[in-house]
Amino acid sequence: MTKQKAKLTIGDKVFEFPILDGTVGPSVIDIRSLYAQTGLFTYDPGFTSTAACDSSITYIDGDKGELLYRGYPIDQLADDSHFLEVCFLLLYGNLPNASELEEFETRVTRHTMMHEQMHQLYHGFRRDAHPMAIVCGVVGAMAAFYHDSTDISDPEQREIASIRMIAKMPTIAANAYKYSIGQPFVYPRNDLNYAENFLHMCFSVPTEDYKIDPILSKAMDRIFTLHADHEQNASTSTVRLAGSSDANPFACIAAGVACLWGPAHGGANEAALNMLREIGTVDNIPEYVARAKDKNDPFRLMGFGHRVYKSYDPRAKVMQESAKEVLELMGVSNNPTLQVARELEKIALEDPYFVERKLYPNVDFYSGIILNAIGFPTSMFTAIFALSRTVGWIAQWKEMIGDKQKKIGRPRQLYDGSTYRDYVAIDKR
Numbered sequence: 001m002t003k004q005k006a007k008l009t010i011g012d013k014v015f016e017f018p019i020l021d022g023t024v025g026p027s028v029i030d031i032r033s034l035y036a037q038t039g040l041f042t043y044d045p046g047f048t049s050t051a052a053c054d055s056s057i058t059y060i061d062g063d064k065g066e067l068l069y070r071g072y073p074i075d076q077l078a079d080d081s082h083f084l085e086v087c088f089l090l091l092y093g094n095l096p097n098a099s100e101l102e103e104f105e106t107r108v109t110r111h112t113m114m115h116e117q118m119h120q121l122y123h124g125f126r127r128d129a130h131p132m133a134i135v136c137g138v139v140g141a142m143a144a145f146y147h148d149s150t151d152i153s154d155p156e157q158r159e160i161a162s163i164r165m166i167a168k169m170p171t172i173a174a175n176a177y178k179y180s181i182g183q184p185f186v187y188p189r190n191d192l193n194y195a196e197n198f199l200h201m202c203f204s205v206p207t208e209d210y211k212i213d214p215i216l217s218k219a220m221d222r223i224f225t226l227h228a229d230h231e232q233n234a235s236t237s238t239v240r241l242a243g244s245s246d247a248n249p250f251a252c253i254a255a256g257v258a259c260l261w262g263p264a265h266g267g268a269n270e271a272a273l274n275m276l277r278e279i280g281t282v283d284n285i286p287e288y289v290a291r292a293k294d295k296n297d298p299f300r301l302m303g304f305g306h307r308v309y310k311s312y313d314p315r316a317k318v319m320q321e322s323a324k325e326v327l328e329l330m331g332v333s334n335n336p337t338l339q340v341a342r343e344l345e346k347i348a349l350e351d352p353y354f355v356e357r358k359l360y361p362n363v364d365f366y367s368g369i370i371l372n373a374i375g376f377p378t379s380m381f382t383a384i385f386a387l388s389r390t391v392g393w394i395a396q397w398k399e400m401i402g403d404k405q406k407k408i409g410r411p412r413q414l415y416d417g418s419t420y421r422d423y424v425a426i427d428k429r
Contacts, residue, residue, distance in 0.1 A: 010038060024059060041412045051232075053240065053403070057090060057395050058229045065311035069229060070094070078318040083194050083224040084108060087166055090229055090395040111167035112188035112197065114175070115145045122179045131176040131383040132261045138172050139165070140254035150248040152401055161249040162394045169390045170194065173383045174201035180379070195221035198387070203375065215329050219322040219370050226315040226363060227385055229392025235259040235266065239393045240400050241409040249397060256393045257386045266382040266389075269368035272303030273378055276340045276368075285343055293353055303365030304348055305358065312360045319366035320345075330373045341369045 005016040006029045015037050018030045028051045035041055044050045059068040067074040070089050077086055081095075088096045088104050096104060121141055125134055142164070143150055149161035175185050178201075186201045195217045204210030230236070238259040242252040260266035279288050291299040306313050327338060345361050348354045371381055400406055 008038070010040070022054070025061070035412075041414075043414050047237075052237065052409075053232070053400065054405075055232070055396065055399060056093070057399060058231045058392070060231050060308055062306075062308040062310050065309050065314050067230070067314045074226060074314050075318055078222050078225050078315075081225070083221050083228070086225050086228055087391045090391055091162065091398070107163050108167045108194070109190050111164050112171055112190075114168055114171050118142075118145060119175070119185060122175055122185075125179070127180070127182065129180070131173065131180055131380050132257065132386070134176040134179065135172055135383050135386055136254055136257045136261065138176075139169075139257055140251055142168075142250040143248045146250070150250070152243075152246055152249065158249065158398060158401065162398065165249070165253055165394060166391050169387045170198040171201060173380070173387045174198060176383060177202050177376075177380050180377075193217070193221075195224060199374075213329065215325050216374055219326050219374070222318060222322050223367050223370065223384065224388045226318060227367075227388035229389070229395065232396075233265070234262070235389065236393060236396050239397050243397045243400050244406065244409040249394070252397055253390060253393050256389070260386050260389065261382055266385045268302065268362075269364040269371070269385070270378045270381045272365050273337070273368040273372055273381070275302040276337045276344070279340050279344070281336050282339050282343045285340065285347065289344075289347060289351070301344075301348075301359070303368065304354065304361055306362045309362070311358055313362040315363035316361055316366055319363055319370065320361070323366045323369050326370050326373045335373075338369060338373060341365070 004019045006019055008015045008017065015034075017034070019027050020030050021027045031042060042050070057070065059071075060066065069077060069086060070093055072089065072095075077089075081089075084105050085096065085101055087108075088101060118138065118141065121138055122134065125137070146161070146164060149157045149164060151157045171188055178185050183205060186204050186206075188197050188201060192200055192212070196212045199212050199217060199220060200210060232240075235256040239252050239256040242255040243249075247255075263271060279285060288299065288301075291297040292301045327342070345365070348359060348361055354360070368378075368381060371384065372378070376384065
């Protein structure tokens with residue numbers, strides 16, 4: 001905290017509020033006493049200028065195009081680390097040593113199986129149910145199966161719930177995919193790593209061996225890593241708000257899944273791929289680029305630019321490399337959608353209109369391309385996003401539970417409805 005104060009003048013009265021400093025990033029004005037001192041609230045729709053908590057997990061500098069997990073830049077983690085090591089980092093604050101990592105990986109690996117009765121839940125959904133509907137329901141239902149890890153006042157139970165969700169989310173998501181295509185569920189294998197196991201559960205069938213290509217498993221691991229956390233976004237804030245009521249951890253993560261399902265949040269990579277399919281062929285790109293530049297045309301290029309990043313999305317730089325590797329492996333010659341993606345990327349990186357407006361391809365653009373090339377339908381994109389983000393939600397939830405300043409979330413409002421009026425009997429209206 002600095003000794004500096006912010007002064008607010010209302011009429012002939014001056015009120016002072018402390019200014020708080022973090023380790024990096026903008027300072028904040030502490031307005032917790034605003035209502036008590038002035039009788040006024042702040043008005044900030046979308047919370048674009050409001051910090052609802054203090055956190056030491058993730059830092060974003062949108063102007064620099066920088067994303068740090070516990071201080072480590074995302075590109076270094078994506079290149080030199082792997083997802084479960086990143087999970088350890090987000091949960092516990094530091095990179096593990098060799099024995100810590102081995103112990104953590106073993107704990108996660110041995111919790112990947114679901115309670116057998118949970119399989120019956122899937123059969124209660126229509127065969128064409130969206131995978132996110134299934135994932136949201138099954139995650140919430142975990143509280144009905146794992147009663148020994150719902151007491152949030154017990155640190156050990158919080159830890160067990162955290163490991164269970166990280167371990168079982170790939171199984172939950174893979175089962176949702178298998179159910180949607182009418183194939184039998186595939187059990188996890190302890191001899192595979194996290195990304196390999198997910199691909200195995202999604203694409204293997206009992207009738208033949210499934211060989212996991214290391215390029216695909218590496219790309220999958222990077223997608224998990226790059227989406228693991230992203231500061232106080234909509235779904236993370238939802239998890240924190242649900243958790244502020246002392247709801248059980250499974251309910252809190254299910255709330256995050258529900259929020260992520262929104263097309264304005266987790267559905268962006270699906271929207272980007274749908275746009276590529278709408279364009280259809282490379283020959284149609286000039287027409288759609290012209291429409292994107294036309295202010296009077298409602299068409300927008302999805303997967304370009306970012307609300308937070310005012311320069312290149314640092315996650316996109318990493319995903320670009322994986323996209324090239326995957327496309328070379330899978331081939332694009334017979335896939336017009338991927339041909340459109342490659343040509344549109346080239347235009348966006350060279351066309352002055354896009355460069356001047358910093359409308360660079362973002363992580364959603366590349367992740368959608370990769371997931372499509374691997375073989376996932378667009379309906380699975382957001383479920384994979386939820387799988388990736390689970391560890392970030394859990395880390396944020398655990399941090400909030402341990403915060404001595406924790407209070408139940410209760411935003412205020414600017415009321416503009418009717419003033420007081422008496423009830424009128426129906427025969428006199």
